[in-house]
Amino acid sequence: MSSTSSAQSGIDPRGPRFGAVITTVMLALAFVLLWTPQGSAGYNVACVLLAVQTLVFALGAIVGLSAQPYGWIYRRFVRPRLSPPSELEDPAPPRFAQVVGLAFAVVALISAIFGAPVVAIIATGCALIAAFLNAAFALCLGCEMYLIGRRLVRR
């Protein structure tokens, strides 16, 4: 039986958790501000927050976790103050989470800019739940959906 990704090297699991906390705050703010009238200052701030978060997800998903800005903040400012991690984590699941986050963020950003706030709110809400579960419970919702997706797609 082939085993998946058995490399013993890995990343500090607290890095993606730290990033998920910032992502949760960003998405929660954007989610609330999307309820303000289109064209208002609040709505515009929501669009800026979504744009920044989309860029963050894109860097993590396309370039890799080493290029993810929140991960960089963690490594530069937080990890030096902490003890070394007790165990290392496979980088594939948190990177996949960035891909899932990117998909929702792109839909949210485009919908918000082109005047479909309801779609933007739903997409932001989906990404928010995933980021929150990751931050609060170390649960990777996108990873959980992966096998279910494969079950549905491939006969």
Place this chain on the structure above:
Amino acid sequence: MIIGVIVVVAVLLVGTAFGLWRRRVDGRLREAHQAGDIAHDETLTHEQIGVELGAKATLVQFSSAFCQPCRATRTLLSDVAAMLPGVITVDIDAEHHLDLVRQLHIMRTPTVLVLDSTGLIRTRASGLPRKADVIAAIGALG
């Protein structure tokens, strides 16, 4: 915007409820005939899992590429197999065995099955199980 604040609080409360429920059931070993979601007396053969069955028990783990707890589960099962005679462990890539995944109603990784010496599925868990529970499940095989 006040509605937005109310909705975001509601969303986070639902997320918290889900997270707490998941934490409670995660990795809990259940007797297969109590699990409800799998057929009675489901038996796996060595052709299906790719290795000869253990003389005492076979610990079958289903893994996937994007699975945070799979690594820790693999280590835990290997430790148990190394400790107890007649116990072997096998890691199955769920993506490449989707027929088996559907047949056994496996919805997430890691899923751990405890087979007795005949290949009958006696216990299963979704998520990282506790080592003491796995050892107890093997002990209960008789």
